Amino acid sequence: MEIDTQAVAPQTVRVMLTGGFSRRYTDGVREFEIQARTVRGVISAMDRLYPGLGEHLEEETSLAVNGVIHEVVYTQIIPADAEVFFIPRIEGG
C-alpha cells in the first residue's frame, strides 16, 4: 500500500451509492461528481456533502473502483475519471 506522497491535483470522480444506502443517508441521491485523488479524498468530499456520511461509508461498505472491489483504504489512489461504487461489505463462510 504506497502512500500518495506528492499530492497531485484532484480530479473528477463519479461516486455511486446503492439504493438502500442512498435512501438511508443521502435522501435517495445515488450519483455524485466530486473532486478527489485518493479514497481519503472521496470520503472527505462525501462527508462534506452529507456530514457523518464518511463514517458510514468507512464502517459499512466496500468500494468498487471501476468494478474492482476493495476494502476502504484511505491511501488507495483513484485513477482519472474512475467510477467509485460503494457497496455493502461482504463476508463469507
Place this chain on the structure above:
Amino acid sequence: MLTNTKNTEQVFKSVGTSPIRPDGVPKVTGMAQYGADYSLPGMLWAKILRSPHAHARIRSINTSKAEALPGVKAVLTSADLPNQNFDYIGPERVAVNYWHMTRNILAREKALYEGHAIAAVAATTAAIAAEAIALIEVDYEVLPHVIDVDEAMHPDAPVLFEDMITRGIEPAPTKPSNITKRLEFKVGDLDAGFAAADEIVEMSFKTAAVHQGYIEPHSCLARYGADGQCELWSASQGHFVVRAYTAKILGMEIGNLVVHPAEIGGGFGGKTVVYVEPIAVALSRKTGHPVKIMMSREDVFKATGPTSGGSMTVKIGVKKDGTLVAADGVFKLQAGAFPGSPVMNAAMCAFAPYIIPNVRTVGFDVVSNRPKSAAYRAPGSPISAFGVESVLDILAQKIGMDPLRLRLKNAVKAGSPTPYGPKHSHDGYAETIQALLDHPEYNKPLGKNQGRGVASGFWFNGGGESTASIHINEDGSVVLATGSMDVGGSRASMALMAAETLGVPYASVRSTVADTASIGYNHVTGGSRVTYATGLAVVEACNKIIEQLRLRASIMWDVDVKGVVWEDGFAKPADKSVGEFEPLSLKAIAAKRAVTGGPIVTEAAVNAGGQAPGFSTQFCDVEVDPETGGVKILRFVAAQDVGRAIHPKYCEGQIHGGVVQGIGWALNEEYIYDKLGRLSNAGFLDYRIPVASDLPMIEAILVEVPNPNHPYGVKGVGEANIVPPMAAIANAIQRATGKRLTELPMSPPKVLAAIDAV
C-alpha cells in the same frame, strides 16, 4: 524489481504443484491438537444448561442447589456478563449487535429457541458438572413460538422482540414484528423489461435451514489469571475475531486475552462466531482454574448456527432468442432468534452471473424461534440460486434452448453490469460454462428414469486484513507465520507462494499459524479470502525480506545494494561492473546474519482489495426410482474458475467438498421441528449428511482465468462450488420425471408425492 518481473512470468516452480501439507503428519498420526484436545493442570469441566422451550420468558433462575453440590466450583448466568449497548456495528450484511450477541451466549429476559444457553456450571469433573446442571431451577413462562419464516412474517405471529421495528422501510412501521430488515436492489425498468419478454416464468421456492455439519463440536479451554491476563485455546476460523468478541462480551481489554489457534475440525462459516469461549473465560475468571467446555453434537445442532432456510419468489423474462430481459426476486430468510441472516448476499448474488438490463431483488431478514443463523459457505447465495437457476431451466425448455447455452448467452464478463450496481471487473463465468459444453459426457444420452441438470453459481470472494511474517534462520531455512487459521491446507498454499517468491524449495519453508500475541491481525478464514489476501501479505513479506537479503549481500560484498539482484534464491551481482562474486544462497547470507545487522526478519500487513469473484457451473446426472422417490447421483461434474490453483489437489478438494455439501442440502438435510418447536433430528443419524456410499466420484474441473490483482493470479476457491448443486439436482430430477421440485430438501417422500401427483 527483478522479483516482480519474475512473478509476472507464468512459469512457476512451486505454485501449481501439490506437495504434502506442512501439518499433514500430525493429522494422520493423531498428534494434532484440536479444540477439545487441550488440557491443563487443575482443569475444571463446564456444562451448559439449555432451554427446553422454543420461546419462554425467564422469571427466575435458582442456582443454589447446583452451587451446593460437592465438586461444583462456580455457576454462571447472564447476570455475570456486563450489559451491552443496543447498536448495529459494522457492515450492514454482518452488522454485529452485542446486545444480541451477549443474549445468544447466555439468555437474559427470554429463551428464544430450544437449546438456548441459560446457565453454565464449572466442576471438578464433567459428570459432576452434568449433575449440577440438572439441579438448576429455572422458572419459565412458556410463550407461543414461531418456526417457519412465512408464518413469522404474519401480522399475528408471536413476536420475539416486543420493540423490534423493521429497518429499511420508509416510513418506518409503527407495529413491532419479526421482520428485522427489508432491503432492495434495483436496476432499470421492470415493467418495460417484462413487457419485452416472450416468455415469463414466476415461481415460489422454499429451502430448509441446514447446518454446516463440521465433525468437530465447538470446544475451548480458558485459563484466566488473577492479574487479569487470560489465555484461550479455541478451534475457530479466526482467533483474532474470537479474541475481539470474547473481550467485548466480558468487558476485557483485548491485550489481556491471548487466543491460541487450536487445529479446527471444520467450520464452513459456522466457527466465525463465539458460543462457549466467553463462558469458559468467565468461569475461569470466577474459579481461578482453567476451564474446558466441549459441546455435545446435540448442542451443536440445537444451539449453533445453521444457515437460514428461505422462502422466495423468482420471476424472469426471456426473449425467444434466449436474451434475458427482466428479473425480479423476493427473498425471505430466517435469521434465527436474532437478526442477521445472509439475505443481503442472497439478494446481491441472485442474478449476479447474468446480464439482465432490468432487475430487482428484495430481501427480508426475519427472526423466529430457531438458533441464530451463522455464515455457511457462500452465505445466502445458494438459497437464492436454487430459485433463480430452477427458473432459468424452465425458461430454457420453454424456448427450446440448451440450458448451458442459455447461460452462456447471458453470462457476465468484465464490464457487464451487476444487479447491485458496480460493473463486473472479471471474466471467468463463460469459461466455466464452456468447460462443461466441451465435456465428453455432457451430450451423452441417458437411460430410463434418468435426467441431466445444470446450474451455475456466483460468489464475491474476499479480501481484507491479513498479516504475515518471515524469519530467515541461521541455516537458511525459512519460518513463515500468518494469523489465518488453516481449515483445509492453507499452510501449504502459503508455503508454496513463499517458496515461489523467494526462489527456494517448498521444503525449506516452515509454514505456521501464530497466536494473537505473536503476529498482527488476521481476519477470519472465510469468504474464500485466505489464499488471496493472506497470500498477498505472504508475497509482500517475501519481497521485503528479499530487499533485506540483497542489502545483506551488498554489505558482504561491500558494494551498493543497487548492484545486487535476487534470482532463483540467490543474491547475484547485477552485472560485471559490480564485481566478480559467487552467487550467495540464503544459507550463505544467513550465516553472516549477526555481522550484517542481526536477525533477518520482517512482517507485512495488508488490507487487501482487488479480489475477483468465483463462478461455478455444474452438471449432474441422476436416476429417480419412480416407486420410492429415491434419487441416486450418477455423475457430478463441477467446473470453477479458481484464478490460478496454487495447490491443485486442495483446490479440487474444496470443489468436491462444496458439491457434496450441496448434494446433502438438495436431497436430505433439514431442520425438523415438532409441534412444540423442539428440534427432532439433532444428531447425525437423522440429520443426514451424505455418506461415502451415497456418492459417485465428483469430477472437479479447475478453470484458470488469473486475477491480475494477485501476483499468482489467485481468486477464491472455497465457496462458489456450493451454490449450484441444489438447482442442478432439481433440474435433473425434473428432466428425469417431468416433475418440478420447488422445496428443499428433495427427500424421497416429496419426490414420490410429486411423481404420484396427477
Place this chain on the structure above:
Amino acid sequence: MSEMRFEQPKTAEAAAALLAGTQGLGKVLSGGTDLMIHMRNGNVKPELVLDVKGIAEMNTIAVENGGYRFGAAVSCMQLLENKAFAETWPGVIDGANLVGSVQVRGRATVAGNLCNASPAADTVPAMIAAGAIARVVGPNGRREVPVEEIPVSPGKTSLTKGEFIVSFFLPKRAPHSGDAYLRFTPRTEMDIAVVGVGLNLTLDANGICTDARVSLGAVAERALLVPEAAAALIGTKVDEAALNKLAAAASAAARPIDDKRGTKVFRIKLAGVLARRAAEKALSRAKGN
C-alpha cells in the same frame, strides 16, 4: 452420584439371579449400541449393567436339529462372517448387514435390536419371516417365544422383569427356500428404516409357493407378521398377479404414523413396493437352491 454396578456372569442362570436380585433397573449389555446412547442421554439410569458376552451359549453360532441356534450376544458382524449361516439365511443377513455402520455391526446384536423394540429395527422383520424362536431365561427358568411376540410397542417388550434372551433358533430349511429383507432409507447406509420388509418363502418342485411368511417393519408400533400378505403368495408361482396381491396386502396391513423419517402415505405405498421387491429377491434365492 448414584452407584452403578457392573457384572460379567459366566452362565445365563447366574445372570438371571443377578437381575432378580436388583431392586432398581438392571440392563443387559451385549452390543450396547443402544444402551450406551440411552445412558449418555440420561434416559436410562441402570443400577446394574450386566455384560453377558462372557456367557458361552450366548456367544456361539451352532447347528441344532438341522436348524441354527445363535447366541443373543453374537454381533451382526459375527453372523455376517459365518458363511454357512449366511448362505442358509441370506435374508436375516440382509437385515444384520443394514444395522448402523460396520463399527456398529461390530457390536450390535439381533437380540439387542429386538429388545430395543424399535418398530424400525432392521433385523426383526427377517427374523419374524424366518419363524425364529427366542429362548428366554428369567426368574422362572427358561421359555421359548416366537420372535414376533417379543416387541410390543416402541421401547417396550413382552419380557417380564428379570427376563432376557439367551439365544435364537431358526428352523431347518426346506429345499427351494429363500428369504430376503429390504428396507427403504434416504441414505444408503447409516440410516433408520422408513419401511422394512422381511419375506421368506418355500417352493415345491414345480415352483409353486407352498409356504411363506411376510413381516413389515416401521409401519406400526412394532414389526408385524402379515399372514394376508403371505396368503397372496401361497399356492402361486409368485407371478405378477400374486405380487400385486402381495403388495396390496402389505400396504393394507401398514398402519404407520407421520414422523421425521417419513409420511404415512409414503410408508403405506412403500410397504407394497418393498414387499414386491423382497418377494422377487427371495424367489430368485429359492430357485437358486
Place this chain on the structure above:
Amino acid sequence: MSKHHISTVINGDPVEFLCATNQSLLDVLRNDLNMTGTKEGCGTGDCGACSVTLDGRLVCSCLVLGVEAQGKTIQTIEGMANGEHLHVLQQKFLEHAALQCGICTPGFLVAARSLLERNPDPTEEEVRFWLAGNLCRCTGYNKIIEAVLDAARELRGA
C-alpha cells in the same frame, strides 16, 4: 463413586486405568489416558471419528464401556505408524490430500486399515460401503477413497 480397575493392552503396551461403570472407552482414552488422537464427533456412534479396534474388531469407542476393555487389546490411531515410518494408508492420505480439516482422519485411517486387513483388494464400492460409518464434511470423500484404493494397491505389491 468406586471405580473399576481395568488392565488392557493398547497399541501393544500394557495399560491400566480406573474408570466408572458408565464411562465410555472414548472418554477413558481421551480424558484419562490423554490419547486424544481418537476424536469425539457425536458420542452416539453416528460419525466414526472415535473408531478403534477392540480385539481386532472395528468399533466406535463411544459405544464401548471402559470396563469392557478388561483383558482386551485395543488399537488406536496412535499405534498406526511404526516409529517415524508412517503406515502406507497414512502416507497415501497425505499424498492424495485426502484430509482437509483432519478431524475425521484418525477414524478413517483406523477403519480403512480394518478393511484392508480383511479385504486386501476392495472395489471402490466396497470401500465406500465399509467407510460409510465415517463421516467427512470437507472432502466429499473423493480423495479418501482414492487414497485407500491406492494404499491397497501398494500393500498388495501390485
